[in-house]
Amino acid sequence: MDQVLKALADGTRRELVERLVAGPASVGELAQPLDMSLPAVMQHLQVLETAGLIRSEKVGRVRTCHLEPAGLRMAEDWLGRQRTGWEHHLDALGDLLQEGDSPS
Amino acid sequence: MDQVLKALADGTRRELVERLVAGPASVGELAQPLDMSLPAVMQHLQVLETAGLIRSEKVGRVRTCHLEPAGLRMAEDWLGRQRTGWEHHLDALGDLLQEGDSPS
DNA sequence: ACTAAAGTTAAGTACCCGCTTGACTATTGG
DNA sequence: CCAATAGTCAAGCGGGTACTTAACTTTAGT
Numbered sequence: 001m002d003q004v005l006k007a008l009a010d011g012t013r014r015e016l017v018e019r020l021v022a023g024p025a026s027v028g029e030l031a032q033p034l035d036m037s038l039p040a041v042m043q044h045l046q047v048l049e050t051a052g053l054i055r056s057e058k059v060g061r062v063r064t065c066h067l068e069p070a071g072l073r074m075a076e077d078w079l080g081r082q083r084t085g086w087e088h089h090l091d092a093l094g095d096l097l098q099e100g101d102s103p104s
Numbered sequence: 105m106d107q108v109l110k111a112l113a114d115g116t117r118r119e120l121v122e123r124l125v126a127g128p129a130s131v132g133e134l135a136q137p138l139d140m141s142l143p144a145v146m147q148h149l150q151v152l153e154t155a156g157l158i159r160s161e162k163v164g165r166v167r168t169c170h171l172e173p174a175g176l177r178m179a180e181d182w183l184g185r186q187r188t189g190w191e192h193h194l195d196a197l198g199d200l201l202q203e204g205d206s207p208s
Numbered sequence: 209a210c211t212a213a214a215g216t217t218a219a220g221t222a223c224c225c226g227c228t229t230g231a232c233t234a235t236t237g238g
Numbered sequence: 239c240c241a242a243t244a245g246t247c248a249a250g251c252g253g254g255t256a257c258t259t260a261a262c263t264t265t266a267g268t
Contacts, residue, residue, distance in 0.1 A: 002115055008183075009113040010256085011106055021189040028214065040257055042216070061214050061265040067190045076183040079112075083176040085125040114226085132244065144227050146246070165235040165244050 004075045007051035012036070013044050017067065020054060024066040108179045111155035116140070117148050121171065124158060128170040 007013055016030055031041040045065060048054045053071040056063050111117055120134055135145040149169060152158045157175040160167050 001118075002113070005109060005113040005118075009106070009110040012256090014105075014109075017186055021186050021193065023193060026214085036256090037258065038215075039217085039259090043256075058215085061263095063215070067186075069187045069190055072183050072187040072190075076180055076187060079176050079180040079183065082121055082125050082171075083173045083180060086171045086173055086176075089125065089127060116226085130244080140226090141228060142245075143229090143247085147226075162245085167245070 001074065001078060003051040004053060004071050007047050007053055008075065010044070010047075013048055016041075016044060016048060017053065017072075020065060020067045024064050026062045026064055028062075030065065105178065105182060107155040108157060108175050111151050111157055112179065114148070114151075117152055120145075120148060120152065121157065121176075124169060124171045128168050130166045130168055132166075134169065 008017070012034065015034070019025060019030060019033075027038070027041065027045065030045070031038050034041060045054065045056065049056060049065075051071060053068055054065050055068050056065040058064075112121070116138065119138070123129060123134060123137075131142070131145065131149065134149070135142050138145060149158065149160065153160060153169075155175060157172055158169050159172050160169040162168075
């Protein structure tokens with residue numbers, strides 16, 4: 001969880017994810033539009049892979065990366081739980097107020 | 105977006121959010137279970153508020169904080185878009201493969 | 209075999225983050 | 239008024255993070 005959100009907290013890494021939504025890509029393809037050195041991109045990819053957000057296999061001399069939806073779903077679920085929890089709390093509060101509204 | 109995910113990337117701040125799901129709380133109440141100094145908690149709260157994840161008003165000498173679901177929902181939506189985007193991509197790919205499967 | 213392409217590793221640098229302590233400001237109750 | 243409570247401001251410290259460049263490894267093309 002911590003790793004997933006830390007990974008997505010970086011704008012560059014989110015760009016990488018957004019690119020990978022369109023389909024798998026090699027390290028070079030991912031690096032090309034990114035105005036930074038290739039090793040920098042590598043480090044970002046490693047962070048994403050350690051977090052379980054992407055997976056990559058190397059065949060020949062080219063490493064191909066693809067998205068792993070499980071990681072995204074985990075983060076999404078956590079956010080959803082907190083949000084709906086709070087909204088239900090508000091609902092319950094609303095009911096309580098309405099109930100106590102006309103006590104005569 | 106960047107601010108929201110950076111804010112949630114920290115474990116302490118996620119604890120604060122989880123606490124606030126149960127309802128509003130004062131700075132002191134939030135700090136009490138957190139084995140760190142009060143200014144540290146303040147800084148975390150400021151990060152959360154700047155990110156739009158919580159809101160707080162000060163009445164008298166006590167500041168009360170409450171959750172703001174909009175921020176959570178924004179992050180949740182982004183994650184959902186990426187994930188479903190990728191899943192649809194996989195579906196389309198599956199269809200393509202199946203279509204080309206028996207070309208005779 | 210020789211060279212270019214695609215990554216990878218290692219080391220170093222500059223900056224950002226979380227936390228601390230200490231001093232300070234407002235409110236509240238006696 | 240006096241002191242305790244609840245929070246805030248400011249400076250500083252240590253570790254982590256995002257890059258960089260330079261050197262190296264492996265594979266592919268000719």
